[in-house]
Amino acid sequence: MRKWGKLLTALLLLGLTTGCWDRIELNELSITSATAVDRQGDRWIVSYQVLIPSVVSGALGPMKGGAKLPITVYSTEGPTIREAIYQSALESPRTLFFSHNRVMIVGEELAKNGLDELIDVYLRNSDSRETVAVLITKGEGRKILEQLLQIQIIPGDGIRETMRTERKNFSVLPYVNMYKLAMELTSEAKNAVIPEIFISGGEPVTSSDQMNKTTMSSKLKLGRLAVLKEGKLNGWLKAEQSLGANFLRGEVKRTVISTGCGDEGGSNQSAIKILNSKTKVKPVIRGGDEPIRMIVNVKAEGTLLETRCKIDLDKPEVISKLEKQMEGEILGLIRDGFKETQKLKADIVGFADHVHRKYPKRWHEMKSDWPEEYSRIKLEAHVDFTLKRLGLTSKSFTKMFEQVEDEKK
């Protein structure tokens, strides 16, 4: 039994020594909440937004004083992304920890160059998560990281929450995370989209004095949609066009659309909230040189939120007129968005996959020439909109207002 005793003692001592291979204490970690990747010529510049736990958390820690702001931002550079990350060992007392990284900001330069290396890093390494939200920005990504938010202590978190709420409630920009990006870039069409984020307003808010006001001088805002063709940045879609494209992708959950009053004319509008929508896409190929037809059926339901038109919703004809109005509006959005993508010859709505699924043999013939084919597609879209609820009043207030006026006379 003697030898077992020695073995056990050895094992015991092993456990008590610090730095036992993989062990990292919590206070040796540099927790990143957001990262940004840029490219300058041949060099990669990676920036990190690192949290300072004692400022962020509510728990009492023995250290008081020191930092007052919840984050610190710094950048490193190198010939490859990972080397740049490891260069941080020259400046940081702690190891970078990416597992809680929320957001990845891609600089425009980088996107023009191609995102494949970045995605490779993410898929290959185990400590980066694939659910990171990806955003693109014009100019330097680092500036986005330095921006503070008032309502959320961790800006990285805040950005992600903004994206999430936007996708849930406004559905204009799709929520793209790393694995989705990878999926789209490896799909048949090899195109992808990334939403844009930018700082709107005046000077960026990066110090606590600037935070001490009720209105911030600038804030982070989501903007357009970037279109990547085969991994490289190709063009932009405006917000409405993006919404149209989202209808084609079937990714619209809830959004608000304003539409005019129909035969009434004038500039009055109604606001209708779409509660959910479903899209069915069917490709039809006739043969020969005819362009492909895409039959798209969108089914949506919604509620009326606000209106200035003089309508009386007790009457069913009025409701169906409003529905037709809405259908036309959605149709317009879809057509606009689609036309823009056709201009860019970028299939970001997944039509390639639909064709592949329905006509696998033809697809193999068309594969190499898809951008051209795509620009020639004839879109036949139909929208079927149902107004489910009208809110709490049936007659529009404007109408009632007029009625009262009339009665007064």
Added chain:
Amino acid sequence: MRWFGHMLPFFRRSGRAKRQDSESGSRQGPRDSEDLTASLSRSLKKNLSRIRSLFGDSADLTVRELGGRPGDSEVSVLYLESIVDSDFVNRYVMTPLVEWTVGRLHGDRISRLRETLPVGRLVEMDKMGDLLTHILNGYTIVLVDGTPVGFAASTTGGERRSVEEPSSQTVTRGPKESFTESILTNMTLLRRRIKTPDLRVESFTIGRQTRTFVNILYIDGIVLEKPLMEVRDRLSRIDVDSILDSGYVEEYIQDELWTPFPLMQNSERPDAVAAGLLEGQIAIVVDGSPFVLLAPTTFVKFFQSSEDYYQRYDIASFLRIIRYISFLVSILLPSLYIAVTTFHQEMLPTPLLISLASQREGIPFPALVEALLMELTFEVLREAGVRMPRVVGSAISIVGALVLGQAAVQAGLVSAAMIIVVSFTAIANFVIPSTNMSSGARLIRFVLMLLAGTLGLFGIMSGLMVLLIHLVSLKSFGVPYMTPLAPIVWGNMKDVWVRVPWPLMKTRPTAHFQRNKIRQGNSFAVPSKPDRKKGEKSP
């Protein structure tokens, strides 16, 4: 009052014959019907032999024959020594009977002397060794000049502790009696609860210097032969100087030495032991110890407390689930904490990670050392609390825990989260009803912590794997320890995770404990619908 099953040559048959008797008798199962409706016969001999076989020659059955020739007596007195007041018997039953038979004395001086001693339990002996044993056990010796034969009258007295509340296994609802050190009192408590002749008693004497009485009890017809034979075999093979407590016996006869898990139950409560007997377990009562052993046992039984059965089934089920969770917590929580915070930080939700990280700022020790220190401190406090006199004891533990913990956090020696983890683990440990199981858990915890500190979750998993294999391969007197979980026996699951209400527990745990399956008939208080027949099915 004492009895020596295998040492009384006169009124008992020899050990082997007795055992064979009970074995052949016990093949038949409970004798509810025939024997009990039969009427007594005219012949005393026949009656006596029938009664002896009904009781299987239990060690506490005392038979005293008076009058007539030896072996062919006129009058016979029978009683169970454990539940009668022997003084009463001697004074008010034996004395008048003795006077009554005086006139019909036959035989020599010795026989006549025997007839005149109004003592229920009277032993004849002719060896010095027997005489010594009897004197040492409180018998009064009567020696007659001219004969090599003497009598020993059972007159054991002396001070004994009275029946009190159990010191360790208390319940809020349920009987509050506990065993004492006197084996006779303990037998009394058990006989009073199980009033069937099938409750058999066999006695052993173990220990060269202490000659401790050890009795085994079992219910014939429910218990299985194999564990019973194992118990008898192992008990008879113990060869030591002293047996001072049932703990000694437990260690000598348990199946495997190198395990942190208890392989026999012990209980201070007669109701718990009675319940075990009714499920087919064998009770081992050791003189001088208020803790009675029960074997064979399974892992699951350590999580069942007597209170579960006295309270309502819904709260009992809930509490039982809590006990299982607490067991897991008391083994795993510190190791999981160490593993997750030092190896797998990605599993923590970000706010938690941040708050833990901020707490760790400035703490000098790595998490493993911190955990070990706190756990050891807690064990020290616990042990100190046991030694303290009662009044001061609780104050010390409160002061120790709160103040030490709080002060340590404020001094920056440990993080607050660690204190929470350690205290919660310790509290969870107390939830386990049985102390020997919870002690096992305490030891395992440390091993797992070390594994977690070196290899993270991989280490924990390896440790758990070894533990699992170990548990599943344990056997307690022939019964697999993890029944009904490991060899899955679906029928036994009724009492494992939740406590199924009494009317629904129709069968006893099967296959590993006993033969007699049906525990009860149709005992629903609410009358069932007229066209449906309930309760008549046997499983």
Added chain:
Amino acid sequence: MTQNVTKLQCAALVMTTILPTAVLILPKTVMNSVAQDAWISLLVSTLGGVIVAFALGRFAARSKGGVPFQKGLSESTGRVLAALAGLALAAYYFSIASIALHEFITFISAEMLEYTPKIVLKGATVLVLMYIAARGIEPIARISVLLMLTSIPLLALSVLLTLSKMTWRQIEPVGEHSWTSIALGGVTPLGWFSEVAIVLLIAPYMTRPKEAAKGAVWGVLLTGAELIVMVLQSLFVFGPNLVRSMEYSMVDLVGLIEVGNFVERVEVFFITFWMSTVFLKLGIFLFGAIHLLETTLKMPFNRSPLLLGVGLLLWADTSYNWPHDMNQDLTTGITTAMLLVCNLLFPLALAVLGRLMGASKQAEGGADA
């Protein structure tokens, strides 16, 4: 050693033998050639596996209770041949254990513990394996049942939690690939299924050896079902193209699970459960190797010296035998070939030989086969 293994436990043992390593490399290997038709390949190989299981089960069922496999062999094919077979099979199990252990530790090293030297991890695992093998087949069988029963709700849970990320249409176009490529895609899984040959060793310890065939078939069916579910899951979430570049796509799959804001990155939890199944599988193989050695070399059942020796050998072999461990395709191809040969052809040859020699013995007059 008389131990009792029931039919349920037999099925669970089969599942424990096949599933753990299959899960690890499943989607990548199968989807490599057949993309979205991978599930069809799996269906085909499951069917093949069932046939194999049935055949092997019948062969195993011929064993009498309590007579270890190798002994039974010696009665039917003669001592020399049986001894050779025993040693060969022992060597086979040993190598498989070594390969699987290496794959396992490579994975753990890549995903969880990057800096811990692999030797230490392998050593710790071998210690656990030795303990498992020392306790015999019965505890292994019991725990297999428990793990099998737990794996089903866990799988269901992971499907439920990733449901929102699934795109059903990824499965189309169905049947795009030719039947030949589908069949070829099914060869590697068939290799895994052929590990059901373990039933040959288990059968003598079953309470009713005749039920070995049933147990084996059920085990294969259940395993096949779980594998198909997992492949479909990967397909629906990631799509056929992405999976081809992912080394361990099942891990990434469960890594995507997010519930609310606080349950994230829980793949470590699933990995931990999966680890226990791997321990058990490796334990079974080590047990198989030792058991065969014991019965072939007619050593007494006092396990310690033999166990320690084989354990150390395993540790050494798995640590030093892999100078270039990154040659994935070659490894898979060779492993599959080895599996098929040792699990299919070998027992087949033994059965045929047994029949032939038995027949010839009877022809000579009188000797019982």
